C-alpha cells in the first residue's frame with residue numbers, strides 16, 4: 001500500500017492498514033518532525049473530540065494520547081469589559097473536548113505506525129503526480145530535487161488541502177472540485193506560562209473573545225502556555241492588511257481584547273514574525289477512481305477550523321475505511337466505493 005502524506009490522517013491510516021497485515025509505504029513531503037525542528041503544520045494545537053478519540057481507541061492509543069491532552073470542559077467567553085463566563089460543553093461528567101499539540105499527536109502516531117514493523121515512511125519525499133491509467137506515481141526527493149516514477153497498485157492521498165493526489169483525480173471522468181476560500185485568515189500568537197510555570201488563564205477551557213466580525217481564541221498547552229489564534233478578514237477596514245505597523249496591532253488588541261494584552265508580552269513581535277494562514281473549504285467528488293486511488297482527510301474535505309472537526313473527521317475517515325476493509329477487503333474497488341458512499345454525506349453535512 002502507498003499513502004501520500006504522513007500528517008495526522010496518513011500516519012493514523014498507515015497504522016490501521018499495518019494492523020490489518022498490509023505493508024505500507026508512506027511518502028511525506030516534509031522532514032521527520034521527530035528529528036527536525038519544524039512546525040508541525042497549520043495550527044500548533046487542536047481540539048480532539050469524541051469522534052477522533054473513537055478512531056484512536058480502535059488502534060489502542062487512547063490511553064497514550066489522553067496523557068498528552070488538557071481537557072477543555074467549556075468555552076470561556078471573554079467580554080470586552082474583562083468579564084469571563086464559562087459555558088460548559090456538557091453537564092455530564094467526561095463530556096468535553098481536549099487540547100492537544102499537533103506535533104505531539106503526529107509524533108505519537110508515527111511512532112505507533114513504525115512500531116508495527118510494517119510501515120516505512122520516506123520523509124522529504126513529495127508525491128508530485130499519479131497517472132490513473134499507468135498507475136505510475138511520481139515522487140520527488142525534496143533534498144536533491146530528483147523525481148522518480150514507480151508503478152504502484154494504488155495510492156491513498158492523505159496529503160492535505162493542497163493534495164497532489166486529488167489533482168490526479170481530475171483526469172477521472174466526471175470529477176468535480178470546488179474550493180472555496182474565505183476572505184478571513186488566521187494568525188497564531190502565544191500567552192506564555194506564568195512566572196514559576198502554570199497557566200495564566202483557566203486551564204480547562206477553550207477561551208474565546210468573540211467580537212462579531214473577528215475573534216481571538218486560546219487553547220491550553222501542557223507547558224503552561226496558551227496558543228492564541230486571531231481570525232480576521234484579510235482585507236478591508238478591520239483586517240490583517242490594516243494592521244501594518246506594531247502600533248496598529250497594539251491599538252487593535254487594546255481596543256478589542258484588553259484583558260489579553262497584558263498576557264502577551266511579545267504580541268507585536270510574534271504578530272509580524274508568524275505567518276498569516278488562509279482558510280477554505282474543499283468540496284470534490286468522487287473521492288476515488290476504480291481501485292487505483294482514494295483521497296481522504298483534508299485532501300477530500302478540508303473545512304474551516306471553527307467547528308474544530310477537520311482532524312476529527314479525518315480520523316473518523318480512517319476508522320471507516322478500516323471498517324470497509326474488514327467487510328470487503330481485499331476488493332479495493334468495493335472498499336473505496338463503500339467508503340465514499342458512507343463518508344461523503346457526512347463531509348457534506350459539516351462543510
Ligand SMILES: Cc1cc2nc3c(=O)[nH]c(=O)nc-3n(C[C@H](O)[C@H](O)[C@H](O)COP(=O)(O)OP(=O)(O)OC[C@H]3O[C@@H](n4cnc5c(N)ncnc54)[C@H](O)[C@@H]3O)c2cc1C
Nearest residue numbers: 005007008009029047127160297298305308309310311312
Ligand atoms: C487554524 C486551524 C485550526 C484547526 N483546529 C482544529 C481543531 O481544533 N480540531 C480539528 O479536528 N481540526 C482542526 N483543524 C483542521 C485540521 O488541522 C485538519 O483537518 C487536519 O490537519 C487534516 O489532517 P490531514 O492529515 O488530512 O492533512 P494535513 O494535516 O494537512 O497533513 C497532510 C500531510 O501531507 C503532507 N503532504 C502534503 N502534500 C504532499 C505531497 N504532495 N506528497 C507527500 N506529502 C505531502 C504534508 O506535509 C502533511 O504532513 C484546524 C485547522 C486550522 C487551519
